[in-house]
Amino acid sequence: MFRFVLRRLGAGVVLVAVLSTLTFLLLYLSGGNIARRILGQQATEDTVLQKKHELGLDRPLLTRFGDWVSHAAHGNLGDSWFTGQPVSDAISSRLAVTLSLVIGATVVSAVVAVVLGVVAATRRGWADRLVQFLSVLGFAIPGFLVAIGLVTLFAIKIHLFKPTGYVQFGESPTQWLSSIALPVIALSVGGIAGVAAQIRGSLLDALRQDYVRTLRSRGLSERRVVYKHALRNAAGPALSVLAIQFVGLLGGAVIVEQIFAIPGLGQVAVGATGQGDIPLVMGLVLAIAVIVVVVNLAVDLLQGWLNPKVRVS
């Protein structure tokens, strides 16, 4: 088990390294005069050259990359070229916010998907068809459209949730819940669809197995058969789908954060990439890569716990 984790971590580190290098090259080599872009058209050539020197753009690419890596290893990701704020501050102040959204959406997706998948697989008939229909609908409707509809209904017409903004959990847990409820629901819609369909399929397979017949014949209640035994075996593939969805959720969070004015990583990502704020973009890529690696590792461990056969690989 220990070796498994170590190997996974090693692969994760390699992934983060490759991603950082590629992003660095893309950002600096994408052409255009970076200093001039920051200073605007009105700036004089002298000011542009001064800025170039200040940002270290007149040094060779490899030196700049080496510097970034060595600083990053010590936790110094530089300062934003536009706001002057240290990148590590910008990211750490927003990380919890985006994670609240994304983890919340993952949990909600998982729970609702399990309920829908189980209902579809066990009841069959009209319930099954309904769930399949809802899955297709969930895939088809874009998350932000759902978001806009939800806000009008549940935040403005009825003052149930907050229409915009984010309240920290430390400030007020109930207000926090109220502020992330709608964004989380908007993000979950797409995720539910995929996972529910997967659970339905895997559960149908599992329920056809011989051991299920044996368990039933030994007098176990249907609820125990489904939840304690069959679902556990069906969960594997669904968990993989969920892990993939999680990564997609990070991208969906960008749009949702804009619409709900939530101060997360997504909001700053749009600004930073649009302006070409390279230190901030590098910091974001690093943060997101680390999150994805950690989540995938967690999912792999969870798979291992669910299904011992997976542990030996």
Place this chain on the structure above:
Amino acid sequence: MGTVAAAAAALVVTLAACGGGSSSGSAGAGAGTGTGTLTLGALVPPTSLAAAGANWANEAPYIQAVYDSLLHETPDAKILPWLATTWSYNADKTVLTMKLRTDVKFTDGEAFTADVAAKNLLRFRDGTSANKSFLANVKGATATAPDTLQITLTQPDPALLTYLAQNAGAMESPKAFGAADEKTKPVGSGPYILDTGKTVVGSKYVFTKNPTYWAKDQQHYGTVVINVYSTIATQVNALRGGQVSGLNLADNSANDQLKAAGIQLFPHELDWTGLILFDREGKMNPALGNVKVRQAINYAIDRDAMLKAVDKGNGTVTGQIFGTNSPAYDPALDTAYPYDKAKAKQLLAEAGYGSGLTITLPQFNFGATTVFDLVKQYLGDAGITVKYEQVAANDAIAAILAPKYGASWFRLQQDPTPWQVANFEISSTATFNVFHIKDPKVDGLIKKIQTGSDEEAGTAAKELNKYVVDQAWFNPWYRVAGNFAADKKTDVVQQSDNAYPYLWNITPKG
């Protein structure tokens, strides 16, 4: 399933009890009480909170919250004393002497002196602000006495006093000059202090009352929060959900919805929109060098129809690039070129283009496509074929300034002083005179505007306006109306020369 349902019901009830939508704090008992919270919305976060890098327009409220400027403006752009109490120019208007207040302290305890003021001006002139050219004519600034500031100019600048009332005149504590966190932790003498603990850079800025502020009657609230809402949808939701007291609407698409929800709208005409006919000497397209062709273009386009189709009637038709508050403004010029397709055709024939002519215009991917379709249609009806070249938003300014086109659709601010407008759009070195065309008559009039007495300058400005309209240097259609939205408990007075109202003009109602 029973326990799950019960738990779910309990959760819903809890959320309903303390769910969102609560209004932002209690309003003060009246203007100047300095209590309560004002929550504003802004389209963009501040580029820099350091005075030397400060921007203006939609970033003005951030700067005004923490900094005092040397001067103030009335809502219709007349100059008022502020940190500077009196001022006067020398005979040839190249030396401005200002007497300053002596009772102002920055929030870190440093005293505001003439020397500090001089340093701030020079830092802005040499700094990173997009408006640093506001102080381009400043040769030097010194303190001739602890309370006397002397500014020397390379040439007279009629707009200088206006700039000193804005970001160019923002005064920062000398102890904060060059600090590592200068851009995010401002130190000024203004009505509020940035609460860095509650602030999330780029999203939410929280300011608390400055307890030692010298102009307490301008402190209308105890706390000011400025949230960044970048899309119209977010703005509308925040307004309707009672989460914000005032913001500058990104566009006019939600006006009806907001009015129906009881939100007040304060309209404001800051920009003019229409065509700029750059190539007045015919360098790129000889046709545009002929005044009759340019006049034909003015007759060919139906301004009323443009206003209705493109901005849904939000604005006022105009025929001049100077605003109604400008000394150059003349209402008669608004009807100089009524919509007259036949007249347009006649002028083109007189110019020798009876069989038609082709012009190339840029088409931007911002702004409604309606504009470009309609321009093509109207000019086509008069015999002018329009060829469009696609230009991306990021490249728009660069392409215009290159210059790549003889004419273009655009939208520009109507500055309060004729000097500003002349230097921005008319003079031979103006930014938007992209072919740098020199016209001796224009140069003479601009000189009078720059150096003449107020009366002489006013007359010259009117003459300049008439000349520019007669010569059809532009084809203005209308002034665009923007709207500032505010909830029922907030009163707002729009600033005639700025996109965002000035902070002290936003007050609790009653």
